[in-house]
Amino acid sequence: xxxxxxxxxxxxxxxxxxxxxxxxNLSIAAGEYIAIMGPSGSGKSTLLNLLGxxxxxxxxxxxxxxxxxxxxxxxxxxxxxxxxxxxxxxxFHLVPRLDAAANIALPLVLAGIAPAxxxxxxxxxxxxxxxxxxADHLPSQLSGGQxxxxxxxxxxxxxxxxxxxxxxxxNLDRATGREVMGVxxxxxxxxxxxxxxxxxxxxxxxxxxxxVMEDGRVISDNAA
Amino acid sequence: MRLVDTFSLAWxxxxxxxxRTALIGLAMSIGVGAVxxxxxxxEGARGYVLEQFAGLGTNLIIVIPGRAETTGAAPGVLSxxxxxxxxxxxxxxxxxxxxxxxxxPLNVGSAQVTRGSLGREAVxxxxxxxxxxIRHMHLGIGHFLPPGxxxxxxxxxxxxxxxxxxLFGNANPLGGWVRIGDRRFRVIGTLAAQGQQMGFNTDEVVxxxxxxxxxxxxxxxxxxxxIEARGRAAVQRVKEDTLALLKTRHExxxxxxxxxxDAVLATFDRILTALTLAVGGIAAISLGVAGVLIMNVxxxxxxxxxxxIGLLKALGASGGNVRALFLVEAGLxxxxxxxxxxxxxxxxxxxxxxVYPQLPIVPPLWAVTAAVATAILAGLLFAWLPARRAAKLxxxxxxxxx
Numbered sequence: 001x002x003x004x005x006x007x008x009x010x011x012x013x014x015x016x017x018x019x020x021x022x023x024x025n026l027s028i029a030a031g032e033y034i035a036i037m038g039p040s041g042s043g044k045s046t047l048l049n050l051l052g053x054x055x056x057x058x059x060x061x062x063x064x065x066x067x068x069x070x071x072x073x074x075x076x077x078x079x080x081x082x083x084x085x086x087x088x089x090x091x092f093h094l095v096p097r098l099d100a101a102a103n104i105a106l107p108l109v110l111a112g113i114a115p116a117x118x119x120x121x122x123x124x125x126x127x128x129x130x131x132x133x134x135a136d137h138l139p140s141q142l143s144g145g146q147x148x149x150x151x152x153x154x155x156x157x158x159x160x161x162x163x164x165x166x167x168x169x170x171n172l173d174r175a176t177g178r179e180v181m182g183v184x185x186x187x188x189x190x191x192x193x194x195x196x197x198x199x200x201x202x203x204x205x206x207x208x209x210x211x212v213m214e215d216g217r218v219i220s221d222n223a224a
Numbered sequence: 225m226r227l228v229d230t231f232s233l234a235w236x237x238x239x240x241x242x243x244r245t246a247l248i249g250l251a252m253s254i255g256v257g258a259v260x261x262x263x264x265x266x267e268g269a270r271g272y273v274l275e276q277f278a279g280l281g282t283n284l285i286i287v288i289p290g291r292a293e294t295t296g297a298a299p300g301v302l303s304x305x306x307x308x309x310x311x312x313x314x315x316x317x318x319x320x321x322x323x324x325x326x327x328x329p330l331n332v333g334s335a336q337v338t339r340g341s342l343g344r345e346a347v348x349x350x351x352x353x354x355x356x357x358i359r360h361m362h363l364g365i366g367h368f369l370p371p372g373x374x375x376x377x378x379x380x381x382x383x384x385x386x387x388x389x390x391l392f393g394n395a396n397p398l399g400g401w402v403r404i405g406d407r408r409f410r411v412i413g414t415l416a417a418q419g420q421q422m423g424f425n426t427d428e429v430v431x432x433x434x435x436x437x438x439x440x441x442x443x444x445x446x447x448x449x450x451i452e453a454r455g456r457a458a459v460q461r462v463k464e465d466t467l468a469l470l471k472t473r474h475e476x477x478x479x480x481x482x483x484x485x486d487a488v489l490a491t492f493d494r495i496l497t498a499l500t501l502a503v504g505g506i507a508a509i510s511l512g513v514a515g516v517l518i519m520n521v522x523x524x525x526x527x528x529x530x531x532x533i534g535l536l537k538a539l540g541a542s543g544g545n546v547r548a549l550f551l552v553e554a555g556l557x558x559x560x561x562x563x564x565x566x567x568x569x570x571x572x573x574x575x576x577x578x579v580y581p582q583l584p585i586v587p588p589l590w591a592v593t594a595a596v597a598t599a600i601l602a603g604l605l606f607a608w609l610p611a612r613r614a615a616k617l618x619x620x621x622x623x624x625x626x
Contacts, residue, residue: 049620054538075542082540089623093535097240107539109229154539 001161001193002028002051007060009046020046022216023060030161033188034195035207043216044197045166051195052085052164053077065161082111086155086192088184090167092147094139094154100146101126101135104154111158125153129183145176152183156192163187165196169203181206225545234553244521245557251517252561252603253568255510256595260569262507263591265576266500268583273496275584277489283325283456284358284485285463287318287449287470308474309445312374312434317473318449321465323458326354329374330448331437337430338403339391346387347429348404350437358452361426364388366398366413369433377435381409385417386427404430405440459484504591508598514561515602518554522610526550526617533614534622543615550611551604558603562596569595 004026011018021043028034036044049055050062053069056077062070069080086107094103101122108118126132129149139147148168155163165184169177181196181203188194198204212220238245289310315329331350336343349355353371356363368382381402388397388411397411409432418426438444453462463482471478526533533546569587577585 045624052538054620054623055618075544078537078540078542078545081538087538093531093538093623095532095535097236106536109233110225110536110540110545112226112229158540 001030001032001065002026003061003063004050005061007050007057007062009043009050009055010058019216021050021057024216024218026211026218026221028193028195030193031188031191032193032195032209033185033207034209034211035204036195036197036211036213037199037201037204038213038219042213044213046216047213048164048166048195048197051162052087053081082107083158084160084162086158086160086163088148088151088155088163088165088168090170092139092144092151092171094147094150096139099136099138100131100142100150103139103150104157106154107157121157125157128156129153143176144172145179148172148176148180149183152180152187156187161191161193163192163194165194167197167199169198169200177203225541225548230545230548230552231556234549234556237549237553238556245560248514248518248521248557249561249564251514252511252558252599253564255507255514256562256565256599257568257572258507258510258565259504259595259598260566260587260592261572261576263500263504263595264569264573264585264587265583266496266503267588267591268577268580268585270493270496270500271584271586272582273492274489277485277492282485282489283453283459285451285453285459285466286483286485287314287451287466288481288483289445289447290479290481308477308479310449310470310480311444311446312438314470314473315446315449316374317469318451318466321462321469323454323462323465325452325454326358327452328352328355328358328450329434329446330355330450331434331441331443332447333437333441335405335430335440337387337391339400342391344387344390346384347425348437348440349429349431350434350441351431352434354452355431355450358450359426362416362418364414364416366411368413369431370412374433375435376433377439378433379407379409379436380412380433382413382415382431383411384415384425384427384429384431386425387430388414402430404432407436407440409436456486459486500588500591504594508595511595511598511602514599515606518557518603519606519610522550522554522607523613525553526610526614529614530617530622533617534619537617537619538623546617547611547615550614551607554603554607554611555600558600561603562599565599566592566596 004024007021007024008019009021011020024047036047038044046055050057057070061068064080064084069077072080095106104125105118105122108121126135129152131146131149131153134142134146142150163184168184169180172180184194184196185206196203196207204210209221209223211218287310312329315327318324319327328351333348334345335348337346351369352374353369355361356368364385369380370378381404383391383397391402392400397414400411401408402411415426451462451466453459463484467478467482470480536546573585573587577583
C-alpha cells in the first residue's frame, strides 16, 4: 500500500540545513499495524507528515495505493487526504466552538456530503466510539479520553484506508490511553492500516511491527 | 465543499467573536450610512432646485435685452449690454408667433409704496395679465391686472401679501388707494402668500400695468419678456422663432438673449448631480478605510487560527476551501455592515427630512446599491491577502506549533 523510495526531507533552519529524513525506504502493506518509535527529533513526525501528504519529500518517491503521490499539487493532495487518510493528534485538535457531532462531521462537510447522509454517518461514528450521549457536548465539556475518541471518530468519518496517529495517548493517563488504543486497534482489525507514533514502550509493544528511528534513519524494523 | 456549509462554518467563526464582528460591521455601517445620507442630501438639494424651477413653469422662455458674448445661452448671463431696447411692441409681436401660449412683458424696479402715513419699499413689477399664470402666482382676493392692450397705463395695482398686511393690516384693501412714487393707484387685488420662489419673494411685490411702470421708472425699455410655449416640445421652436423675429425687428442684429427654463434646468441638474456624485464619492472613501480594517483583523485572525487552518487541511480542505472560508467570513461581515449602514442611512435621512421638511430627502436607489456593492467588494478585496495567506499556510507546521 505504501512504498517509500529513498525519501529525504531537509529543512532550512536559518543558514543551516537540517536533514530530518535521510533516504528512508519503507514498504507497508494494507492492514498493517505499525508503531514508530524513537527519540525526539528522530524524524518520526516528519515521516508521518509525509505519509499524510501534509508535507512533501525533498527527494525520493512516495507511492500510495500504487499511485505516485510525490508530485501531486495542493488540491490533489487535499483530495487524497480527504478520501484516504485519517489523522489523530496528540493534542486532539478539535474545533472548540463546534460540538462533538459537528467536529466529527467536518471531513464530511469538506467532502461536500449532503447533510442528511452526514447526520446518519455521524450518529453511527458516535455510536462506534461510545459517545452517542455526548453528541452535543462542546470539547470543553469532554474529558481527555472522550476528546480523543471524538478525534478518532472524525478521522474515520470518510472511512480512510490509512490511519495516522501522532502520539494519540501522549496527553492521556495510562488507563484512558489503553482504552483509546483499543478503539484504534479495533479499527485496524476491521481493515484500516494503522500507523502510530509513540514514546510509550508498552503501547509500542502492542503493534505487530515496530519501526525505530534515530537521526532521520530507520535503525530497526522487526518486519524487515 | 458545499456553499451552505462554507457559509455556516464562516458564520460560526463570526458568531464566536460577536464584539469583533460587531465593531468591524459598525465601521462598514458608518461608511455605507455616510454614502446613503450624503447622496440623499445631494439628491434632496437637486430635487428642491428642480422643484423650484418647475414652479416657474418649464415651458418658460425668457428674452433678455443684450447679447451674451459667448454663443449659446449661458444661464449666468442674466443681463447684457444692448444697443437697442426691448420694447412693448416687440412683446406684442412675439405674442403672434405660433405655438406661443402667452406673453408677459416685464419691468422691475423698486419704489416707495405708501398709504397715508404707512409706507415701505417694495419691488415694483410692471407687467400684463398673463404674468399671473406664466409665473405661477396665486391670487388672494380681487382681480389681477385686467386684460387689454399693454400700452394703457391704468392706475391699478395688485399687492403682495406682506405689503398688503403692512399697509392695510386687517382692513379690506380692495378699492383702496396707495401712492407709488408720485402716482396714485387703486388696489384691485392681492396675491396669496407664496413666499420665496427662486430668490424672488412674491409677498413683497406690487404689480402694476407695464405701461404705468415704464412711466414711473422713466424707461421705454423692458427688463424681460416672458414667453410661455404651448407644451415642452414647442419650447425650442418658439425660442428660434423669437430670435429670428427680434432680429428682423432690430434691423438684422441679434441683440437679445433668449434662455429657456429647460436649459437652465438641465444645467442645474447636471451641476447638482455632479455634486451628489462627488459627495458620495468622498463618503465612499470611508468604505475603503473599513476595508483596510477588515484586512487588519483578518490578518490577526489568520495568525490566531493557524492550528485550526492546519487541522482543516489535514482533514482534507484544499487551499481553495480555506480561502473561500476566509473570503466568505469577510463578505459576511461586509454584508452585515452594509445592511446596518443602509438602515442607519435611511434613519438619518428620515430624521433630516423631518428637520428640513422643504427638502425632498430620499436616498437614491443607485447610491444605496452602489454603496452596498462597494462595501462588499471592498471587504472581499481587502480580505484577499489574508485569505491567501491562510490558504498557503503549511499544514504540518501549523499543527505542530503550539
